[in-house]
Amino acid sequence: xxxxxVIARFNEQGQIEPLSFMRAGRxxxxxxxxxxxxNDAGQHFLxxxxxxxxxxxxxxxxxxxxxxxxxxMDHLLG
Numbered sequence: 001x002x003x004x005x006v007i008a009r010f011n012e013q014g015q016i017e018p019l020s021f022m023r024a025g026r027x028x029x030x031x032x033x034x035x036x037x038x039n040d041a042g043q044h045f046l047x048x049x050x051x052x053x054x055x056x057x058x059x060x061x062x063x064x065x066x067x068x069x070x071x072x073m074d075h076l077l078g
Contacts, residue, residue, distance in 0.1 A: 001067040006057060018045055018057050023068060028055075 005022040015036075020029050034046040034054075042060035049055065056069035 001069055004066050004068045006066040
């Protein structure tokens with residue numbers, strides 16, 4: 001997993017909603033958030049960015065940091 005910077009907000013229900021993230025000096029806008037779940041590692045979010053690229057973002061609540069797991073079509077990343 002890769003440590004990243006994420007801009008997120010809390011929605012009306014108190015859930016975290018990732019809005020964008022930075023990777024290697026490049027910003028990625030989150031078009032939509034799909035499945036989300038929680039386990040011992042933290043809170044996981046499957047997000048879609050432009051060009052239908054899908055990533056797994058992980059918020060590790062124990063350390064208050066975000067991490068990126070690349071999922072689908074990651075070969076398109078520069």
